[in-house]
Amino acid sequence: MAEMVRVDSLRPLPVSSSMNEEAIERYETEFKQHATKWQEILDRNAERMKKGTYSLEWMKTDKAAWGRRAKPSSRGLTYTDINNVPGYGTIPAKATCLNFAPRGSVRDEYASEMPVVDDYTLVDRDESWADNVITLYEEAKARQWNATRDIPWSELERLPDDLEKATCQLATFLTEVEFVAADFPAKWLYKIPQDFLEVKSFLVTQMMDEARHQEVFRKRAIAGGGLLHASPGFEWALKAIYDAPTHTMGTFLLNLLGEGLVLTLFRSGEMIAKTHVDKEIFRRCLQDEARHVSYGVLELKNYLDHAPDREKALEEMHRFADVGEQVILTSFSEAALAEPVAILLGGGLDKIDQGMEGQGKLWQISMEEYLQRCDRAGFPRRERCTLPLEMQWGCG
Amino acid sequence: MEAEHAEVTSREEIAFPSVEWFERLAQLMKHNRARNEHLGYIDCAVIFTVLDGGLRGKPWSAQVTFEEFEATDVREATSADLARADFSVDATLATWREMIESIARGRGRPDLTHTLNYLSHTGEPIRVWSDDPLRKDMFFRFNQSLQEFINASGTFRTIFPD
Numbered sequence: 001m002a003e004m005v006r007v008d009s010l011r012p013l014p015v016s017s018s019m020n021e022e023a024i025e026r027y028e029t030e031f032k033q034h035a036t037k038w039q040e041i042l043d044r045n046a047e048r049m050k051k052g053t054y055s056l057e058w059m060k061t062d063k064a065a066w067g068r069r070a071k072p073s074s075r076g077l078t079y080t081d082i083n084n085v086p087g088y089g090t091i092p093a094k095a096t097c098l099n100f101a102p103r104g105s106v107r108d109e110y111a112s113e114m115p116v117v118d119d120y121t122l123v124d125r126d127e128s129w130a131d132n133v134i135t136l137y138e139e140a141k142a143r144q145w146n147a148t149r150d151i152p153w154s155e156l157e158r159l160p161d162d163l164e165k166a167t168c169q170l171a172t173f174l175t176e177v178e179f180v181a182a183d184f185p186a187k188w189l190y191k192i193p194q195d196f197l198e199v200k201s202f203l204v205t206q207m208m209d210e211a212r213h214q215e216v217f218r219k220r221a222i223a224g225g226g227l228l229h230a231s232p233g234f235e236w237a238l239k240a241i242y243d244a245p246t247h248t249m250g251t252f253l254l255n256l257l258g259e260g261l262v263l264t265l266f267r268s269g270e271m272i273a274k275t276h277v278d279k280e281i282f283r284r285c286l287q288d289e290a291r292h293v294s295y296g297v298l299e300l301k302n303y304l305d306h307a308p309d310r311e312k313a314l315e316e317m318h319r320f321a322d323v324g325e326q327v328i329l330t331s332f333s334e335a336a337l338a339e340p341v342a343i344l345l346g347g348g349l350d351k352i353d354q355g356m357e358g359q360g361k362l363w364q365i366s367m368e369e370y371l372q373r374c375d376r377a378g379f380p381r382r383e384r385c386t387l388p389l390e391m392q393w394g395c396g
Numbered sequence: 397m398e399a400e401h402a403e404v405t406s407r408e409e410i411a412f413p414s415v416e417w418f419e420r421l422a423q424l425m426k427h428n429r430a431r432n433e434h435l436g437y438i439d440c441a442v443i444f445t446v447l448d449g450g451l452r453g454k455p456w457s458a459q460v461t462f463e464e465f466e467a468t469d470v471r472e473a474t475s476a477d478l479a480r481a482d483f484s485v486d487a488t489l490a491t492w493r494e495m496i497e498s499i500a501r502g503r504g505r506p507d508l509t510h511t512l513n514y515l516s517h518t519g520e521p522i523r524v525w526s527d528d529p530l531r532k533d534m535f536f537r538f539n540q541s542l543q544e545f546i547n548a549s550g551t552f553r554t555i556f557p558d
Contacts, residue, residue, distance in 0.1 A: 075464050132530075139439075143537075144436070267517045267536070270511065279508065283539055284540060286513070286539060287538065287539050290533045291537055293533060294537070298530070365517075372529040376529050
């Protein structure tokens with residue numbers, strides 16, 4: 001029997017250092033460096049409070065757009081309504097106010113005392129603006145839905161095994177891919193200055209939409225049998241979007257191409273749904289997706305229309321698209337996507353060949369829609385498109 | 397969830413295709429305002445065409461303008477309206493009839509193979525089109541509202557030409 005080890009003979013445990021020691025140190029150092037600024041403000045405020053005096057500086061309106069009251073339109077008070085008030089609706093071509101001070105507030109005279117948010121790097125309006133962004137934001141808020149409450153989950157019917165597996169695999173794919181359309185805007189959102197508040201607001205609705213899509217497909221899979229297979233092809237497509245070098249390039253790949261294809265997939269999902277529950281899910285999702293596509297088209301158009309050197313901008317977009325299209329194709333050619341869709345289109349595993357034929361037709365439609373959207377954005381992609389315009393199935 | 401129009405709620409009979417038929421849908425949309433507020437704004441002008449629904453089998457079209465939560469204008473479409481509309485929804489009388497009858501059988505909800513999206517996804521038997529892809533995308537952006545607009549036909553009887 002081993003000798004008993006007495007507790008008091010054990011070596012003391014090492015003193016645990018804070019897991020966040022370095023980060024806290026950096027934070028302390030940064031704010032100590034700027035102490036002359038914020039400490040002065042604090043001292044000034046403390047002095048005034050000690051004296052029992054008031055500033056009332058904030059009540060001065062000579063530099064404000066004060067008194068021009070916004071009037072609601074029939075649907076309430078929209079961003080468009082308040083932007084119509086002089087002093088609030090001018091979107092600067094380049095944001096110079098790199099802090100949180102609201103556009104239209106009295107802020108210039110305080111600028112020298114304000115901190116600069118170093119992360120605000122997307123300072124050119126035309127790297128994120130789209131002329132439909134306010135409309136889409138208002139529409140997005142008005143057309144939100146609830147994946148818990150608005151889907152008739154109690155009507156979900158049990159399907160034959162092949163159809164249920166195909167439905168759950170499609171839901172697994174969508175669960176895997178949907179959140180990139182939230183992560184990508186999130187990656188850029190904090191880089192967009194406050195002066196472009198309409199873009200920031202819209203991107204937040206897109207993130208909410210994608211959270212709901214991820215939620216509804218995860219729920220659909222788990223309510224119907226379970227999640228099935230993740231896939232490497234999906235992951236590469238998502239990485240190609242996430243790692244896009246600029247906001248406009250990523251928005252093109254995500255919103256115009258990727259979500260355009262997913263919009264077709266949602267429409268197909270509605271068409272091939274075997275239950276009213278699935279129909280409702282896909283119909284709700286396709287509405288959201290179409291908003292994202294619309295933003296993508298006009299964001300690219302705005303970028304190209306205002307590029308200082310349009311030809312160079314176009315060439316860069318083509319170079320990016322040459323790679324992006326191929327990586328996106330990796331995802332849409334995966335068996336874990338193409339085969340379940342074919343089974344659902346055909347009506348069963350035994351009719352998968354018919355389903356693949358149907359899928360070929362849908363691919364042609366989605367390619368034409370993609371090229372039309374590129375044309376609409378002023379991005380002539382027809383001659384350079386690297387995607388097959390027809391599905392290469394059974395022709396080898 | 398789709399609106400439950402319960403069942404045919406009146407013995408009212410309305411001929412299809414006709415302006416009256418679309419006007420009745422507009423009235424029902426107004427009546428169901430709470431449901432439409434829940435679905436959200438719908439802002440678009442749509443041409444609904446019955447390809448063989450006019451005199452001597454020629455096309456017949458209605459233009460319906462949607463604003464916020466209502467169909468604010470319904471009229472027989474002219475060629476000028478075609479240019480102003482955001483998108484068109486075209487189908488033969490037989491296709492319209494099949495869809496409307498499916499909605500009636502389902503008491504305000506079509507069966508799985510007779511939704512607007514199902515019938516239009518491949519471009520046939522319903523064709524949704526516009527010269528501008530952004531305006532065509534409105535068919536998708538407002539799809540649930542458009543579906544429920546048509547679904548309201550389940551609350552009255554539709555009479556079709558022989």
